[in-house]
Amino acid sequence: MKKVVAALLLTTCAGAVYAQQALKPEEMIKYRKAGYSFMAWNMGKIKANLEGTYNKEQVIAAANVVAATANSGMGALFGAGTDKDVGGEKTRVKPEFFKEQDKVKELAMAYIKEANELQKVAATGDAAAVKVQFGKTGESCKACHDKFRKD
Template identity: 50%
Template structure:
């Protein structure tokens, strides 16, 4: 197991003692919903153009996504929080815990993509923001494809 994966696992195990599994699921889902809402703001302004572009709003949304991505959400994952235990309340596959090294890589890639988006969103280059936004979306998809039930 890589150093990052081991560190994430240890952090996760230490934090699990403080939260009940249902609380882990609830908080984890709230974080992802808030990131999704902020991704929607960027998409509407930079990708779709359905809302007038406002650099300050796009930057704030990107900063929020990066903050959540770097907030230690790994502590909200435990083997007791998968679909096997919670049914339709969560889509986390048990495969996440069978492949912690890969899960750690996916999480690291997501945080890096979110940080890059936050960095370029501080500027006013919509093409760079669009490219970085796409990388965040790809990193989300990588996790969903491997560890999220349909």
């Protein structure tokens, strides 16, 4: 039974890797923009709750999406050919992004850490703590934008 499960797992992983590699550059740009837009929308929902009536469940749901997206492996969507507009998809990534991979990794890991912490803090229901962590998460996101995103 263990061999069957292992074989299925390997087949699934191989299929996922193949599907990812089969993406055209314009598809990678499209999907990463969609992912970041969805994450931004959920950050906006958290911000609205912090500025208005605080709804713990909405904040938890939004923080879960932010963390899940941050941990989803979106870095794979910055493949070859996605450094410029292609196939009708525009990108705002600076060329430096593809040349400074150590800095990209550092900033990405910092964002993932803060997004995961936001998820944990949101689960407590403590609005004041969420506000502090929301700020840290936003700053880590902004750090990458400042370094690697065109206006």
